[in-house]
Amino acid sequence: MKFKLGVSACVIGEKVRFDRGHKRSSFVCRELSEFAEFVPVCPEVAIGLPVPRPTIRLLDHDNEIRLVDTKDNDIDHTQKMITFSETKATHLSEQELCGYVVCAKSPTCGMERVKVYRENGYVAAEKIGVGLYTKALMEKMPWLPIEEDGRLNDPVLKENFVFRAFALRDLYDAMADGITKRAIIEFHSRYKLVLMAHCPKEYRALGQFVARVADHDIKEFFFEYRTRLMQALAFRASRKNNTNVLMHLQGYFKRSLDKKQKAELAELILAYRKGEMPLLVPLTLINHHLTMHPDAYIAKQKYLKPYPDSLRLRYGL
Ligand code: SF4
Incomplete structure (x- = not known):
């Protein structure tokens, strides 16, 4: 029986990234596909952002992490993304998901070391960010194996x-x-x-x-x-x-x-x-x-x- 594997949609080749591109992982698509039934999710598209779209990033705003447009901090997607992520994570927690492969470095899907910016545009060096969607997955399903696409090369x-x-x-x-x-x-x-x-x-x-x-x-x-x-x-x-x-x-x-x-x-x-x-x-x-x-x-x-x-x-x- 195949196991259900959550994936960032771009990791299985869907062209949903900000630049209309993808981040296809050959290990996931070629080797795991025989054993896994993919459950692809692109949270940014799911909250209504278009393809292509302006880039977004994590911002440290008075010690609160916000998900904002890279060129305009006032375009703020935080609440929409949190609401979607919590609802989706709750739904997935009832699906017997057995793992999740997320796309590294993304302010939405990254699992660790995602860049967090200050209001002045510089990267907050001491901040180790986690994408908002993946953060919700980890909190809702602490048992779930989650890994980034790039780390699977190790x-x-x-x-x-x-x-x-x-x-x-x-x-x-x-x-x-x-x-x-x-x-x-x-x-x-x-x-x-x-x-x-x-x-x-x-x-x-x-x-x-x-x-x-x-x-x-x-x-x-x-x-x-x-x-x-x-x-x-x-x-x-x-x-x-x-x-x-x-x-x-x-x-x-x-x-x-x-x-x-x-x-x-x-x-x-x-x-x-x-x-x-x-x-x-x-x-x-x-x-x-x-x-x-x-x-x-x-x-x-x-x-x-x-x-x-x-x-x-x-x-x-
Ligand atoms: S990293 Fe996540 S939000 Fe960004 S394109 Fe891939 S699936 Fe969508």
């Missing part, structure tokens, strides 16, 4: 974003027949190694939280669990944490592998830890051993197969 950020989108789809699928304690416990048990790799602290804390699921209202529990899980997965899985998980997996084969096989696996894990090999190499061997010596608990771990291999996202890790 293999680590790309892998992390795509993985989180698949994980969120998986969470919604796991609850498709209703949110139950059993469904949450089963889902969580599949993500234990993933959590161990991404955030050992939340791995322990979420484990305790899930163990007490019976003490909570199930819907409230789900909302908190979803946010905590997705925020934990946003941490990069470090080489050190991945090594710990690989060694943990190695332990499952201590009775089934012979001396030579154990030494070979240990050598690959060590080579990965030293940065001499990508994560994929020891993982491939572990998956091979798992075929020969099946283990129900390990086989269901998302860590071993977090998304389709055809995306080839683990090559750069």
Whole structure:
């Protein structure tokens, strides 16, 4: 099943930018399109701005961020944009959206480091701006993986974003027949190694939280669990944490592998830890051993197969 992916409309090639141009991302359009159903939004067009249109920017007006025309601070789109963004974010929060790719640097869609100007026309260096629309998305859906088009050129950020989108789809699928304690416990048990790799602290804390699921209202529990899980997965899985998980997996084969096989696996894990090999190499061997010596608990771990291999996202890790 495809996951729903919100996108800045210009990122999938729609000519909606101020200059009638677009910012088509080939990764999004070519590689993700097989797995994602796009939900394109151009907030500036949605509030009635024409194409082409005068450029707009973020302005620090008495410590209040305004969205104004670049050449005339009195042409102010702030309230219209806030109203649209809050309404749209509320609507999208009910749509099982699994991720959002926004266009960098835009005063509307930028996720971070958007320029904020002073009344005198200079850039306020100390201000780190966020586009007004994306700010509303982040506030309404703190669990949602959001990434900028340009940052997806970084293999680590790309892998992390795509993985989180698949994980969120998986969470919604796991609850498709209703949110139950059993469904949450089963889902969580599949993500234990993933959590161990991404955030050992939340791995322990979420484990305790899930163990007490019976003490909570199930819907409230789900909302908190979803946010905590997705925020934990946003941490990069470090080489050190991945090594710990690989060694943990190695332990499952201590009775089934012979001396030579154990030494070979240990050598690959060590080579990965030293940065001499990508994560994929020891993982491939572990998956091979798992075929020969099946283990129900390990086989269901998302860590071993977090998304389709055809995306080839683990090559750069
Ligand atoms: S960055 Fe956002 S507001 Fe600007 S053209 Fe793209 S979708 Fe529209």
